[in-house]
Amino acid sequence: MLALVGACGEDGGDHAYERVSLKGWASSTAAAMSPPSALPSLPATVARSSDPAAVPTPLPMATSLASPMATSSPLPVVGPPRFFVTARAPLARFPNRSKTAIFTPVRPAVHDAATGAFLAAIPLPPGVRSSWQVLAAAPDNRTFVLSGWTGPNSPLRFFRVHLAEDGSPSDPIPVPGLQSDALGVGYIIALSPDATRLAYAASTPGGVKISVVDLATGRRHDWSAQASVVTGLAWAPDGRRIALAIGGWGIGVLDLGLQGSDLLAATRLVKPSNDLPFPESVAYTPDGSALIYSAGHAIMRIPVNGGEEPRVLARVTLPADASMTLRFSLDGTGRYLLFVHRWRGFRVDLVDGSTTSVPIEADEHSREGDSPNAAW
Numbered sequence: 001m002l003a004l005v006g007a008c009g010e011d012g013g014d015h016a017y018e019r020v021s022l023k024g025w026a027s028s029t030a031a032a033m034s035p036p037s038a039l040p041s042l043p044a045t046v047a048r049s050s051d052p053a054a055v056p057t058p059l060p061m062a063t064s065l066a067s068p069m070a071t072s073s074p075l076p077v078v079g080p081p082r083f084f085v086t087a088r089a090p091l092a093r094f095p096n097r098s099k100t101a102i103f104t105p106v107r108p109a110v111h112d113a114a115t116g117a118f119l120a121a122i123p124l125p126p127g128v129r130s131s132w133q134v135l136a137a138a139p140d141n142r143t144f145v146l147s148g149w150t151g152p153n154s155p156l157r158f159f160r161v162h163l164a165e166d167g168s169p170s171d172p173i174p175v176p177g178l179q180s181d182a183l184g185v186g187y188i189i190a191l192s193p194d195a196t197r198l199a200y201a202a203s204t205p206g207g208v209k210i211s212v213v214d215l216a217t218g219r220r221h222d223w224s225a226q227a228s229v230v231t232g233l234a235w236a237p238d239g240r241r242i243a244l245a246i247g248g249w250g251i252g253v254l255d256l257g258l259q260g261s262d263l264l265a266a267t268r269l270v271k272p273s274n275d276l277p278f279p280e281s282v283a284y285t286p287d288g289s290a291l292i293y294s295a296g297h298a299i300m301r302i303p304v305n306g307g308e309e310p311r312v313l314a315r316v317t318l319p320a321d322a323s324m325t326l327r328f329s330l331d332g333t334g335r336y337l338l339f340v341h342r343w344r345g346f347r348v349d350l351v352d353g354s355t356t357s358v359p360i361e362a363d364e365h366s367r368e369g370d371s372p373n374a375a376w
Contacts, residue, residue, distance in 0.1 A: 061209075061261055065219040068212035068256045070239020074193030075140035077286070077332035081113045083167050084329070084338055084345065085122070085137070085144050086372035090130035091365060105130035106369075108146050109362050110167045113376060116345050116358030118366075124148055125159045125172040132156055136191040136198070137375040139237075139286075139332030143195045144375065145175070145215075158189075158198070160215060177218025190233035190242065199242050201230035210244065210254065210263055223254065225263035231325070232282035232293065243270075243291050245279045251293055253304060271302055271310065283330035292337070292350070294326040299337060299348065314353040316346070329375040342371045 091104040108122040108131045128148030135146045142163045147156050159172040175198065188201040202209045207226040232245035242254045250273040258266040270291060273279065282293040290303050297318060302310040316326060318341055328339040337348040340360065347356045360372065
């Protein structure tokens with residue numbers, strides 16, 4: 001049985017602890033603690049249950065969002081990024097080889113883009129007890145969507161945050177309705193350039209599902225396909241298309257103006273996977289003419305409409321214990337790319353191919369647990 005015991009250690013607040021017995025544990029607890037095995041860069045804390053009844057059931061296909069395209073002009077880009085935001089999961093410990101997990105909540109954080117210094121902790125909305133490691137940024141370097149952990153056997157929640165000119169965060173604004181199937185989300189999300197829509201990927205019993213959600217109303221439109229896993233999502237600057245990287249298929253562009261819910265029928269293949277080693281992230285260039293993507297530890301560029309072979313923009317050297325894939329965030333100028341390994345942020349200049357690293361510091365539990373994810 002799953003037993004939830006009262007808090008121990010500090011009482012209440014962001015540093016409250018809770019014990020969860022994993023004897024006969026339900027898989028929804030594991031899902032709340034750990035990402036899916038399809039993403040090796042985010043190692044699981046515990047194994048999943050084999051009980052089908054314990055697996056969260058995705059919501060049915062939805063078409064309540066009449067037009068999934070972005071509704072206004074992209075948010076303005078004001079120059080190279082000044083900030084980046086990090087997010088990570090609550091810390092889980094099993095003291096003395098116990099089957100009882102002790103969770104320590106953590107919060108997302110704002111950092112100085114040049115130094116990695118901690119600037120501010122991001123507040124969590126009511127009902128969200130800790131950060132989670134899924135996040136996305138708009139091109140203005142000020143608007144972010146983050147995820148939050150609501151507790152064992154509970155769904156994730158998503159919320160918006162805006163940074164002031166000094167990096168201080170606004171109060172969080174929850175995304176309505178986007179919670180019931182959040183545990184099935186494939187941990188890939190993308191925020192539209194105007195910050196009105198959120199695209200996310202979810203696993204389904206027969207494949208994958210891509211959804212676009214209106215952040216103000218929670219209405220959404222879904223596309224599905226029999227495919228393995230979606231590893232990357234990115235909005236076109238005009239808000240009318242979404243680039244995706246699909247394992248075993250390749251990199252393509254989803255036309256949001258097409259009718260229907262067949263994902264592959266609405267997606268044009270740009271780069272097949274037969275010669276694409278370990279595809280992970282994908283992003284549009286600011287003019288929308290090309291895609292930037294990672295293939296292993298190489299950063300590549302390919303025209304959206306084809307006609308040219310992919311071009312190497314940078315090759316990243318990482319330690320032997322690094323993931324074979326590279327998850328990155330491209331800034332609004334299209335020049336600077338950010339990725340994280342352990343507790344260091346790496347800034348890649350796509351003009352000269354140089355890489356600069358900075359330590360990532362947090363105000364609470366710094367350098368504890370798995371490294372965070374980051375976006376700018």
